[in-house]
Amino acid sequence: VPDNGVWYLKCSKPECTDLFACVHTVDAMMTSPAEDLLIPSGITSLPMAGEFPDPAAPNDQLTSEKLGSFKVQVSDAINAYGTRKVSIVTPTDPAFLMTMNPEDAIVSIYTALKHFINSQVFYVGGDRFGSCKSPDHRMSTQGLLNWLTGLVGAYPMLEFWDKVGKLTLNACVVCMWNRHKPVVVPGPDDSGLGSL
Ligand SMILES: [Zn+2]
Numbered sequence: 504v505p506d507n508g509v510w511y512l513k514c515s516k517p518e519c520t521d522l523f524a525c526v527h528t529v530d531a532m533m534t535s536p537a538e539d540l541l542i543p544s545g546i547t548s549l550p551m552a553g554e555f556p557d558p559a560a561p562n563d564q565l566t567s568e569k570l571g572s573f574k575v576q577v578s579d580a581i582n583a584y585g586t587r588k589v590s591i592v593t594p595t596d597p598a599f600l601m602t603m604n605p606e607d608a609i610v611s612i613y614t615a616l617k618h619f620i621n622s623q624v625f626y627v628g629g630d631r632f633g634s635c636k637s638p639d640h641r642m643s644t645q646g647l648l649n650w651l652t653g654l655v656g657a658y659p660m661l662e663f664w665d666k667v668g669k670l671t672l673n674a675c676v677v678c679m680w681n682r683h684k685p686v687v688v689p690g691p692d693d694s695g696l697g698s699l
């Protein structure tokens with residue numbers, strides 16, 4: 504489904520109506536073979552999901568599921584075979600990620616992202632896990648971020664997500680989660696946006 508020119512996989516479950524990312528779409532991205540889920544040329548938002556420590560969780564359940572996303576720009580075919588270039592969308596120039604052949608499933612983009620983030624994305628210029636320049640960053644966000652800073656060693660995925668957030672949104676991992684929280688929205692009758 505295109506939204507403002509950005510493609511994303513829309514979940515059919517009623518509880519996910521207004522979400523750009525949910526566990527179901529993440530599952531689809533991870534498991535669908537190439538022929539079932541063709542990524543269109545242009546910009547596509549890809550969902551992420553992961554289990555992270557949750558300060559609000561009771562002791563017997565120490566993690567909760569968090570959602571995020573990143574955008575990729577996919578070129579038209581660059582050869583007769585149908586190979587396309589996949590870049591990750593950032594606030595500045597897109598960063599080249601991989602080339603994708605018609606038989607490659609979307610999960611290969613996640614694999615390439617993991618490699619790219621872990622090998623080529625570094626904190627620079629005083630940035631670190633625990634800092635954030637996003638205008639949406641609040642005191643409560645920083646409180647949670649400070650708490651998580653002590654857990655980065657035990658949960659390397661925290662640093663991975665933080666770097667994805669910094670690279671793509673100039674925002675920390677908690678800001679990324681906050682952007683993907685299910686929100687209560689007015690019904691279609693109230694907004695006049697029912698067809699979206
Ligand atoms: Zn869903």
Ligand SMILES: [Zn+2]
Pocket residue numbers: 634635636637639640641644674675676677678679
């Ligand atoms: Zn932040």
